[in-house]
Amino acid sequence: MxxxxxxxxxxxxxxxxxxxxxxxxxxxxxxxxxxxxxxxxxxxxxxxxxxxxxxxxxxxxxxxxxxxxxxxxxxxxxxxxxxxxxxxxxxxxxxxxxxxxxxxxxxxxxxxxxxxxxxxxxxxxxxxxxxxxxxxxxxxxxxxxxxxxxxxxxxxxxxxxxxxxxxxxxxxxxxxxxxxxxxxxxxxxxxxxxxxxxxxxxxxxxxxxxxxxxxxxxxxxxxxxxxxxxxxxxxxxxxxxxxxxxxxxxxxxxxxxxxxxxxxxxxxxxxxxxxxxxxxxxxxxxxxxxxxxxxxxxxxxxxxxxxxxxxxxxxxxxxxxxxxxxxxxxxxxxxxxxxxxxxxxxxxxxxxxxxxFDRRNLNDQLKVDNPRLKAFGCGDAAQALVWLLRQDLAPAVGGLRQVVGEGEIVAAVQVPGLTSGPYQATYWNTREGQMTGRQEVTAASAGLTLPVTLSGGDIAVAVRRA
Structure with missing residues (x-):
């Protein structure tokens, strides 16, 4: 049952x-x-x-x-x-x-x-x-x-x-x-x-x-x-x-x-x-x-x-x-x-x-230092979820355009709202369904700076209090 x-x-x-x-x-x-x-x-x-x-x-x-x-x-x-x-x-x-x-x-x-x-x-x-x-x-x-x-x-x-x-x-x-x-x-x-x-x-x-x-x-x-x-x-x-x-x-x-x-x-x-x-x-x-x-x-x-x-x-x-x-x-x-x-x-x-996870939407509050990326996210005081989407589009095929999935992009994302202290960030390849990395990061009073290296079209990151 x-x-x-x-x-x-x-x-x-x-x-x-x-x-x-x-x-x-x-x-x-x-x-x-x-x-x-x-x-x-x-x-x-x-x-x-x-x-x-x-x-x-x-x-x-x-x-x-x-x-x-x-x-x-x-x-x-x-x-x-x-x-x-x-x-x-x-x-x-x-x-x-x-x-x-x-x-x-x-x-x-x-x-x-x-x-x-x-x-x-x-x-x-x-x-x-x-x-x-x-x-x-x-x-x-x-x-x-x-x-x-x-x-x-x-x-x-x-x-x-x-x-x-x-x-x-x-x-x-x-x-x-x-x-x-x-x-x-x-x-x-x-x-x-x-x-x-x-x-x-x-x-x-x-x-x-x-x-x-x-x-x-x-x-x-x-x-x-x-x-x-x-x-x-x-x-x-x-x-x-x-x-x-x-x-x-x-x-x-x-x-x-x-x-x-x-x-x-x-x-x-x-x-x-x-x-x-x-x-x-x-x-x-x-x-x-x-x-x-x-x-x-x-x-x-x-x-x-x-x-x-x-x-x-x-x-x-x-x-x-x-x-x-x-x-x-x-x-x-x-x-x-x-x-x-x-x-x-x-x-x-x-x-x-x-x-x-008593999340609030952060789409308008996330700050990404690379304009080629669009950020989506939500979070509370102890956790956050961020998804970064590459906005580069390949030439049209049949009038339809997909994301360019090649070439590395390095960026930093400012995530607000997390309590100061240590966190663990887990990076996720959404196409393959696999973790690509994990690192310790620290949130300060101004927020968390999340380093990201994107080698495909998008990446998801889970952030949790360490």
Whole structure:
């Protein structure tokens, strides 16, 4: 039985029920995509188990999944509303059993709201099909639909919620004002109603409750400022999630530096909205416009570097883990290079004492004496994490530019906030997933001067009190 996941009591990260550090490393997956397709009608359960073991062996700890993926018409969880389809229940029975056996956890959201919206005329919740909701613009506020939402969550936790396989509930995927007739208080009202309902059921059934969040499509933080408070600060939620699909930088990349800088800035902006110690991470990102609208798949070598840079920018800027990619590839799976990048991140994690890392974002406070390097970082009085990214770009290939990975760069980084005294700095090759050096350094009242020699495209450094 997997221990449940909870928040670290003194830091914006996660721990297991036994007090060990736990970090969400993973990506979005779906029950219709190639690697999980064998679940349906139990067509190939051994292949799914092999896939999960492959993920675990590459450092993956968590998948983000939707109980219903509505791109087609054959994976509805309920049809009609209130009748849970036996084949789908069996699918989830099998998946939760496999995850428990392998040691994989799930960030679970009850609806695929994107395809529910775009294929509304087919959905069982549509009143035209005998469902409770007259219009998709009422999904978040329709009383009859709310009743169905609660019934789905109650069914799910009664059947599968007793397991530590569920890391947390994303109560609603990508809350959007259009789903609530653009009512300014709709998000908070939904959370006020659904969150305590689920928590009370879980306490009655299991004696404890899984963590909760809601997610939002990142640009909404700009378009609708009144969405920020419920997503990032609602008292019923345990951590905060956003989806990083910034236009022109992340959703359709032209190089592998600009998206990383965008992730650093977006993570910093998200942390500014959080007024307590709740963790934050990006639970969706990727080249969505390039793939979905332009119908192109990024070249693998470029995409691998784009992925790796974004995950390190996210972690170093104070996010929990490296963020969760939406594949946006053909086929709809992550590459081998991305899996190696996840392994490299996982192997780095023990260098920081996460349950006692009360970090703040340092992106704007780090000082690097070489303009060719961009610094990302976070720290507290006893630890710091710094990631340095080379900004030299090679000539374009197919309109896309990667980082120049050759030639040595020597620099010094000023890291503020550390208490005066001795520290140990561990240098990490993010591409190979290996330590490249370790040295003793000393912080003075003005901060810590960290010497860095970079021979590739980037380097991560963990700093801990000696």
């Amino acid at each position: 997997l221990p449940w996941i909870t928040r670290a009591p003194g830091a914006p990260y996660f721990v297991t029920g036994t007090g060990e550090a736990w970090t969400p490393i993973g990506q979005n997956d779906a029950i219709t995509w190639p690697e999980l397709a064998g679940l349906f009608h139990r067509r190939d359960l051994p292949a799914v188990e092999q896939h999960l073991r492959h993920l675990r062996d590459h450092g993956v700890t968590c998948l983000r999944l939707m109980l219903e993926y509505a791109q087609g018409r054959h994976r509805y969880l309920e049809r009609p509303v209130g009748r849970f389809v036996p084949a789908m229940v069996q699918l989830w029975d099998d998946l939760f059993a496999l995850c428990g056996r392998v040691g994989m956890r799930v960030l679970l959201t009850p609806y695929d709201t994107f395809f529910t919206w775009t294929r509304w005329r087919h959905h069982p919740y549509n009143a035209a099909n005998g469902g409770p909701c007259d219009a998709r613009e009422q999904l978040l506020i329709c009383p009859a639909t709310r009743k169905a939402v609660k019934a789905r969550l109650a069914f799910a936790t009664d059947r599968w919620g007793g397991s530590g396989v569920i890391f947390a509930w994303d109560l609603w995927n990508e809350m959007h004002p259009a789903q609530a007739d653009n009512k300014a208080d709709a998000f908070a009202e939904f959370i006020d109603d659904v969150s305590p309902f689920l928590r009370e059921i879980e306490m009655r059934l299991h004696g404890k409750a899984h963590l909760q969040c809601v997610s939002i499509f990142g640009p909404e933080l700009i378009w609708k400022p009144w969405t920020v408070d419920p997503v990032f600060r609602h008292q019923c939620l345990d951590f905060a999630n956003s989806h990083f699909y910034e236009e022109g930088t992340i959703d359709d990349p032209r190089d592998t530096v600009t998206p990383a800088i965008a992730v650093g800035r977006l993570t910093q902006e998200a942390l500014r909205e959080i007024t307590d110690q709740r963790p934050f991470f990006d639970s969706e990102h990727g080249p969505i416009h390039h793939f979905k609208d332009r119908h192109r798949t990024l070249p693998e070598a470029f995409d691998d570097e784009y992925f790796r840079h974004m995950q390190w920018a996210h972690l170093a800027s104070g996010g929990a883990g490296g963020g969760m990619r939406w594949p946006n590839r053909t086929p709809h799976v992550l590459t081998g290079g991305m899996r190696r990048a996840q392994r490299a991140l996982a192997d780095f994690l023990p260098l920081i004492d996460w349950p006692r």
